[in-house]
Amino acid sequence: QVQLVESGGSVVQPGKSLSLSCAASGFPFRSHALHWVRQAPGKGLEWVAVISFDGTNKYYADSVKGRFTISRDNSKNTLFLQMSSLRAEDTAVYYCARDSSFCSGGTCYSGYFDYWGQGTLVTVSS
Amino acid sequence: DIQMTQSPSSVSSSVGDRVSITCRASQGISRGLAWYQQKPGKAPNLLISAASSLQSGVPSRFSGSGSGTDFTLTISSLQPEDFATYFCQQVNSFPWTFGQGTKVEIK
Numbered sequence: 001q002v003q004l005v006e007s008g009g010s011v012v013q014p015g016k017s018l019s020l021s022c023a024a025s026g027f028p029f030r031s032h033a034l035h036w037v038r039q040a041p042g043k044g045l046e047w048v049a050v051i052s053f054d055g056t057n058k059y060y061a062d063s064v065k066g067r068f069t070i071s072r073d074n075s076k077n078t079l080f081l082q083m084s085s086l087r088a089e090d091t092a093v094y095y096c097a098r099d100s101s102f103c104s105g106g107t108c109y110s111g112y113f114d115y116w117g118q119g120t121l122v123t124v125s126s
Numbered sequence: 127d128i129q130m131t132q133s134p135s136s137v138s139s140s141v142g143d144r145v146s147i148t149c150r151a152s153q154g155i156s157r158g159l160a161w162y163q164q165k166p167g168k169a170p171n172l173l174i175s176a177a178s179s180l181q182s183g184v185p186s187r188f189s190g191s192g193s194g195t196d197f198t199l200t201i202s203s204l205q206p207e208d209f210a211t212y213f214c215q216q217v218n219s220f221p222w223t224f225g226q227g228t229k230v231e232i233k
Contacts, residue, residue: 045162045170045213045224061221095169111217112160114181116169 002026002115004096009120016086016124022079022096022117029077030054033099033109036070036081038092039119048094049081053103064090086124093119128152128216132225138233143204147228149197149214158218161190161199164227165210173212174199204230 008020022034036048049060049070058070069082079096097113129152139145149159157177162170172181174190177197187202201208209232214225 044226045215047222047224059220100172100175110175111158111215111222112172112175113162113170114172116171119169 002098004098004115004117006094006096006117006120009094009122011123011125012086013126014087014124017082017084018086018122019083020081020094020096020120020122022081024077024079024096024098027098027115028102030074031103033101033103034072034079035097035099035113036068036079037095037097037113037116038090039095040089040092043092046092050099050109051079052107052109057107083122086122088124091122091124093121095119127221128155128219128223130214130216130223130225132212132214132228134228135226136229136231138231139204140233141204141206143233145201145204145208145230147199147212147214147230149192149199149225151195151197151216151218153219154194155216155218157193158216159190159192159197160215160217161188162213162215163208163210164213170213201230 003025005023012018035050051058051070067085071080096117098115100112100114101108101110131150159177161174164170178190189200211227211229
């Protein structure tokens, strides 16, 4: 079955960096775009970033552009999120999520998140 | 960015009740809308895509309707496992955005 398992969340001081990982299994990893979505404590959902199935295209929410970098390693079925210049407002549970579209080429995203990991908590605090 | 507004923010209902949640987009999104269910401490679960297409394994008591700017999620007969928070999400225009959520509580 499809599994997405995030790791790397912790408490970090403002201005510091942190890297998250998401290990995937149970589906053809290199055929799906992947996303990071976050949820601040007690709040709603915010899409953060997407990476295409082959890693060539990446898009970010304005709130993280220039500070966060999404990447993937298709040989290891792993998604990454490198976060720098962290702010208090970045405090959230970070989920990796699979895009529902099956990609065989081109830029393909549906924007529908059909499988999610369990999330990893990032707390930015001094 | 497209703003998504859900109403109500919360609703108290009993098992067996019919519950409807609405989602309004700040501009037309055709049928590019999803509904998710989230239970406390868990990740969201995709219920409906393309405004009305039920995901595999989702009970038929869930249904979605609408197009353009106004959408509705309906639970025809509320079951104990349906008490949760529901989010809408537009996929028509980048960046993808969510509504603020509707909490369905036990009366």
